[in-house]
Amino acid sequence: MIAIDDYRRVAPPGAVDMLLRLAERARGRRLLHLSGGRFGGGSAEMLHTLVPMMADLGLEATWEITGGDPGYYATVSALRAAVDGAERVLTDEALDHYVEMNRLNAKKIALDADLVLAHDVPPITLIEHRGAQGRWVWVCHSDASGAQRRAWTFLRPSVNQFDAAVFSLPKFGRRLGIPRYVIAPSIDPLSEKNRDLTSREVATVVRSLGVAQDRPILLQVAPLTPAEDPLGVVNAYRLVRKHYNVRLVLAGTSDADGESREMLAELREAASHDDGITVLELPPDAHLQINALQRAATIVLQKSVHEGFGLGAAEAMWKSKPVVGGFAGGLTQQIVYDVTGYTVHSVEGAAFRLRHLLNNPELIARMGAAGREHVRRSFLVTRHLTDYMALLIHLTR
Amino acid sequence: MTTPAPFQFTGCVEVRQALDHRARDERELLDRLEDVPAGSVFYHTHGYFLRHRPVTTAYGNDFAAWVAVHVRDQVLAERLAVINPFEIASLEDLREELMSTIHDHLLRLSTVPRVEFGEVFHFQQSHIVEVPLGAPVTTLAEFRAGLSEVDASAVYFHMVEARSRLGRRSGDFAEWIRDALTMPALAERIERIDAYMTNLERVRARVLSLLDSALEESPA
Numbered sequence: 221m222i223a224i225d226d227y228r229r230v231a232p233p234g235a236v237d238m239l240l241r242l243a244e245r246a247r248g249r250r251l252l253h254l255s256g257g258r259f260g261g262g263s264a265e266m267l268h269t270l271v272p273m274m275a276d277l278g279l280e281a282t283w284e285i286t287g288g289d290p291g292y293y294a295t296v297s298a299l300r301a302a303v304d305g306a307e308r309v310l311t312d313e314a315l316d317h318y319v320e321m322n323r324l325n326a327k328k329i330a331l332d333a334d335l336v337l338a339h340d341v342p343p344i345t346l347i348e349h350r351g352a353q354g355r356w357v358w359v360c361h362s363d364a365s366g367a368q369r370r371a372w373t374f375l376r377p378s379v380n381q382f383d384a385a386v387f388s389l390p391k392f393g394r395r396l397g398i399p400r401y402v403i404a405p406s407i408d409p410l411s412e413k414n415r416d417l418t419s420r421e422v423a424t425v426v427r428s429l430g431v432a433q434d435r436p437i438l439l440q441v442a443p444l445t446p447a448e449d450p451l452g453v454v455n456a457y458r459l460v461r462k463h464y465n466v467r468l469v470l471a472g473t474s475d476a477d478g479e480s481r482e483m484l485a486e487l488r489e490a491a492s493h494d495d496g497i498t499v500l501e502l503p504p505d506a507h508l509q510i511n512a513l514q515r516a517a518t519i520v521l522q523k524s525v526h527e528g529f530g531l532g533a534a535e536a537m538w539k540s541k542p543v544v545g546g547f548a549g550g551l552t553q554q555i556v557y558d559v560t561g562y563t564v565h566s567v568e569g570a571a572f573r574l575r576h577l578l579n580n581p582e583l584i585a586r587m588g589a590a591g592r593e594h595v596r597r598s599f600l601v602t603r604h605l606t607d608y609m610a611l612l613i614h615l616t617r
Numbered sequence: 618m619t620t621p622a623p624f625q626f627t628g629c630v631e632v633r634q635a636l637d638h639r640a641r642d643e644r645e646l647l648d649r650l651e652d653v654p655a656g657s658v659f660y661h662t663h664g665y666f667l668r669h670r671p672v673t674t675a676y677g678n679d680f681a682a683w684v685a686v687h688v689r690d691q692v693l694a695e696r697l698a699v700i701n702p703f704e705i706a707s708l709e710d711l712r713e714e715l716m717s718t719i720h721d722h723l724l725r726l727s728t729v730p731r732v733e734f735g736e737v738f739h740f741q742q743s744h745i746v747e748v749p750l751g752a753p754v755t756t757l758a759e760f761r762a763g764l765s766e767v768d769a770s771a772v773y774f775h776m777v778e779a780r781s782r783l784g785r786r787s788g789d790f791a792e793w794i795r796d797a798l799t800m801p802a803l804a805e806r807i808e809r810i811d812a813y814m815t816n817l818e819r820v821r822a823r824v825l826s827l828l829d830s831a832l833e834e835s836p837a
Contacts, residue, residue, distance in 0.1 A: 234750070234768030238628055241748045390635035390739035402633040402741065552736060557686065565734055610630035610746040 222410050224276045230409040231602040239602060242609040243277035249616055252333035253283040256296055256342025260504065263339040263361050269408045269601050270608070277605075284329045286342045288321035299341045302371030304362050304528070310370050319345050335612050338382070347381045355383045355615045361405070363392040363528045363549060384615065388529040389550060401611060404553065406604035407534050407595070413507035414538055417515055425512035429471075431498050436466045438574060439517035441510050441535075444474040444484050444501065447526040449546065451483060452567045454490050454497065456523070459571035461496065464578050471500040471513055514539045518584065519577055523570055524548045534599040537561070537591030542584055544573045554599065560591035621797035623753030624789075626763050628770040629778065631667060631743040633660075638740040642731030643693065646680065647719045649740060655708040656742040662702040662711060663781050664743055666817060667773045677814050678702065680715060680738075687735025693722045701813045702781065745778060757798060757835070761828040764790075769817040776812055776820060790824060803831045 228236045253271060255263050267283055274281035295318040298308040322342075326349035336356045338344060350356055358379050364372070364387070372394065379385060380397045387393040393400045407414055417425075426433060438457060442448035450470050457468040474484050484499075491497040502509060514520060520536035520543050527549030534554050536543050543561035545551040555561045562573040577584050597603070638653050640646040650658070661679035676682040677698045685694035696718050705711040723729060750767050754760045764772075775789035785792055787808050795804035806827050812820050 232768075234628070234766070237750065238630070238748060238768045238770070241628070241750060242630070242746075245748070387635065390741055391737065393635055395637055400635040402635050547734070606630055607632075610632050613746050614632045614744050 222272075224273060226410060227600075227602050230596070231600055232597055235600075235602045235606070239277060239606055239609070242606060242613065243279060246609050246612050247278055249279070249334040249612060250332075251279055251281040251612060252331070252336045253281070253339060254286065254329070254336065254343035254346060255283070255339040256286055258283075258285055263359070266361075266405060266604075267339070269411065270605060273601070273605055274608075277609075279609075282333075286322060286325045286329075286346070288318075288325070291317050292321040296342045299371055299375070300362070302368035303341060303360075303364050303375070305366035305368065307368060308371070310368075310374065315374055319348075322346050323349070334616050337386075337608075341375070344375055344378050347378050350381075356381075357384045357386055357401075357611070357615070358382045359386045359403075360392065361388065361528070363389075364394055365392055367394065386611070389553065392529070403604070403607045403611070404550070404599065405529050405531060406599050406601045407531050407538060408601045409538060411507065413511050414535060415511070417511060422512045422515045425509055426516045429498075429500055429509060429513070431467070431469055431500075431513070431516070433516055434467075435496075436464070436518035436578065437469055437513075437516055438466055438519055438521060439469045439471070439513055439536075440521040440523065441471050441513060441532050442522065442524065442530070443472045444470065444487065444499070445480045446483055447524060448472070449523045449525045450487055452525070452570070453521050453523050454487065455567045456521070456570035456574060457497070459568070460574045460578070463575060465496075466518075466578070467496050467498065469498045469500065469513060469517070471502055471510065473504055474501050510535075511539075514541065517541055519544060519574060521570065521574075522546065522551055523564070524551065527551060529553075531599065533561070534595050537588075538595045538599075540585075540588035540592045542577055542587035542591060544570050544577075554595075556590070556594055560587055560594050621755055622793075623755045624760060624763075624793045624797065625753045626750045626767045626771045627774050628748045628750045628768040629667075629774040630746045630748065630770065631664065632746060633741055633743050636740040636742060640738040640740075642729045643684065643688065643690065643719060643723060644729045646684075646738060647716055647723065650680075650712060650716050650719070653740050654742055655712065657740050658708050658712045658715070659782060660741055660743045662700075662715075663777050666777055666812065667770060683735075683738045684730075687732050687738070688730050689733075689735070690730040693719065693730070696722060703777075703811075703813050708781075745774075745782075747774070757794070757800070757828065757832060760794075761825065761832060764821065764828070765825060769821065772817045772821045772824075776810075800831065803827060 253267055258264055271281050271283045295314045302308045322345040326346050332351050333354050337359050339359045340361055347356055382398055384399045386401045386403050388404055390402055440453050444450055487499045491499050514536050520541045522533045522545040524546040529550030533543045533545050533551055537560055543555050545555050545563050547563045547565050552563055555563050557563055564570045564573055638649040640649050665678050681694045681697035684690050700714055702711050750771055751763055754763045779785040779789045791804040791808040794800050807824055810823050
């Protein structure tokens with residue numbers, strides 16, 4: 221069991237004391253998190269860390285989930301994708317069913333708290349059942365700026381009944397009739413994905429994945445989907461390989477949709493002709509493997525072309541790696557250009573920056589160190605929790 | 618002899634709020650600057666120092682940083698970067714200085730520089746949550762010990778927020794040292810520290826250095 225004091229050795233000086241003082245101010249206030257499930261990444265992964273930390277700080281923090289039948293989950297899934305900007309068919313019947321299921325959820329969940337944080341799409345319409353007391357905040361973990369019109373037209377009246385909304389970046393939000401606050405996500409430095417590993421542990425895990433550490437490793441950890449541009453990464457690697465004997469490792473989960481399967485086949489085809497390329501399909505809970513790969517890498521890529529606020533860059537920087545990332549989503553916030561890595565707009569740009577770094581190894585060490593300090597100040601869970609506690613105090617004073 | 622009034626170190630956390638104003642080019646930046654609340658001008662100028670602790674403050678404020686990085690207009694970026702918010706008496710005067718600088722720059726151009734490959738500028742403002750840190754101190758030695766340990770946001774709160782938004786023009790450190798410890802010379806030296814184009818840790822180090830000198834000079 222990780223305690224709040226354990227973060228003293230990784231957080232910036234004074235950060236834990238700041239949390240303890242904030243907790244004193246917030247003590248006695250009840251906090252309720254609502255989300256659509258306890259498993260997977262995104263808000264669930266974050267709440268698995270934040271809720272126990274809040275309890276350790278003496279706050280009365282609870283986490284409830286909404287549920288329903290397969291039709292409910294199908295509509296929630298479609299709405300999520302539509303808020304992310306994908307085109308989905310949303311029938312009136314499906315949307316009515318979603319509202320009805322949440323009406324039943326409202327009967328089962330005690331919704332009284334001083335601050336209710338409704339995470340993402342599933343609990344949005346629970347706002348219709350709020351009591352007279354307490355403040356309600358909608359926390360949107362995705363980029364809603366390009367939400368499908370039909371989905372947003374349906375959700376917007378409910379969202380406007382909240383007292384405030386939280387987005388990861390100002391550009392992820394949409395015009396609303398309520399205040400929009402900005403809280404960036406974070407990584408947990410003590411989790412399995414980010415905790416310190418010995419070089420022997422790293423070597424053992426990486427070897428078990430079939431990756432040799434005989435040459436510098438270029439790594440991208442990201443879903444093997446078009447949005448993360450793994451084919452662009454392969455093309456950048458090919459430009460670099462003309463000058464440097466390096467390995468490329470592409471590791472991540474894969475989607476079952478046709479476009480992703482086709483792309484995965486292309487990646488495997490590329491790997492079959494080049495023993496320097498390794499494609500690893502990993503399960504969602506391969507945290508130790510990702511940790512070891514990031515630590516074994518020389519340079520980490522995050523060449524997304526469409527991105528929410530994935531934290532792959534922050535995870536790599538926490539392991540003192542320079543990051544070459546796409547100019548998308550939260551990557552421009554995580555990567556400080558020319559200080560912790562580079563944001564690039566093209567395959568050629570990625571190849572140029574990779575060569576630049578490989579040709580100047582002292583830069584790799586310097587940017588890696590700067591990246592770790594940048595993450596320590598801006599993207600650790602201690603900062604995230606501080607922001608939530610400040611919001612709680614601000615909204616309930 | 619009366620005991621000096623104690624000094625309470627106070628850290629702070631920003632609750633950031635996105636506004637509906639945004640700019641895609643330098644003309645829009647000028648127009649929106651006229652409309653946004655004064656708190657937004659404060660957030661993007663003085664507030665820059667609270668958020669840019671780990672990396673040196675290359676541009677001094679968010680407007681200059683955006684123009685340099687996203688619009689790629691180094692000329693305007695340089696002109697905006699040298700506007701020192703700590704030397705300007707009020708936020709309205711600061712707003713006017715920023716606007717006249719952009720206006721003057723645009724007069725010399727035939728086209729308005731705009732974002733092509735970068736990001737749109739999103740105006741924000743912040744609400745400060747104050748957090749008392751540690752026990753109150755009453756002597757210069759206790760003050761020195763406390764300052765060396767507190768979260769860097771306390772340096773921001775007492776040196777920037779107090780001066781610029783709370784109307785305590787000397788800053789809390791200088792004010793307490795002058796009024797409670799009756800050490801006007803030391804207070805004046807602390808008040809003269811230039812907090813612009815540096816970071817909070819360097820400001821802290823400069824204050825500590827002045828305190829160390831004063832403690833060495835003072836009778837045991």
